[in-house]
Amino acid sequence: MPKLSHEVIEEKKGRIEEAAKQLFIKQGFHATSMRDIAARTGASLGNLYNYYCTKEEILESIIGKYQKVIDARLRAIFDEIEEPFEPESMTNFGRLVKEMVNDHHDFWLLMYIDVLEFENRHFRKMFEGLAQNLRRRFSGYFAELRRREALYDGIDPAVGFTAVYMQFFNYFLVEKLFGGNRHFGITDDQVIVKLTEIFRRGILKPDSKQLKAARRGRARQSRSRSQKKAD
Numbered sequence: 001m002p003k004l005s006h007e008v009i010e011e012k013k014g015r016i017e018e019a020a021k022q023l024f025i026k027q028g029f030h031a032t033s034m035r036d037i038a039a040r041t042g043a044s045l046g047n048l049y050n051y052y053c054t055k056e057e058i059l060e061s062i063i064g065k066y067q068k069v070i071d072a073r074l075r076a077i078f079d080e081i082e083e084p085f086e087p088e089s090m091t092n093f094g095r096l097v098k099e100m101v102n103d104h105h106d107f108w109l110l111m112y113i114d115v116l117e118f119e120n121r122h123f124r125k126m127f128e129g130l131a132q133n134l135r136r137r138f139s140g141y142f143a144e145l146r147r148r149e150a151l152y153d154g155i156d157p158a159v160g161f162t163a164v165y166m167q168f169f170n171y172f173l174v175e176k177l178f179g180g181n182r183h184f185g186i187t188d189d190q191v192i193v194k195l196t197e198i199f200r201r202g203i204l205k206p207d208s209k210q211l212k213a214a215r216r217g218r219a220r221q222s223r224s225r226s227q228k229k230a231d
Helices: 006-027 034-041 045-049 055-080 087-103 105-118 130-137 139-147 157-177 188-201 208-230
Strands: none
Touching (some): 006 034, 006 055, 006 105, 034 055, 055 087, 055 105, 087 105, 087 188, 105 157, 130 139, 130 157, 139 157
């Protein structure tokens, strides 16, 4: 093969990856052959092997490039949010997550292909250490919440905000990929507002009777533990 410039090589690899991506999404990874990809690209099978040894190598390259885009998008989203549990910040966060999901439709389709055909081998790192990353990003804000005693006892705000992110992400993923068609029965904007209210206030109202019952329950548990120690 004549020596090609880096730009030409990358352009050819880009065409191969685009053809492969379309086939993977349409018929699955294992049902797609290198010959299929070559035909879709308009190249010979031998020429295709000059750029990629296997179709999994093509998939990994596609995912790697998408992952850089998504990582940058997430960093930009988290950088835009300073006080994630404040109502305005949380609703804005929900809208930003919606935009991210809608703007990268093919990436999420590939993620489900990876889950089904590779047991999430390629996408696993996307969710690893998420709570820890958010703990570092919002450490100052979370510390301030603790200083003000604004958190319920035992609540880890990093875990809480991870739950917020995953709920918004999963909601819009279902809407975008599975034709959810307002699967909460309300508009997207209403979902964002309602989820924000739930995450900030909870579902059950802590009235005086519930609080008293909870205190009595804790007192009984404490007496029971004391009695066991005495025995």
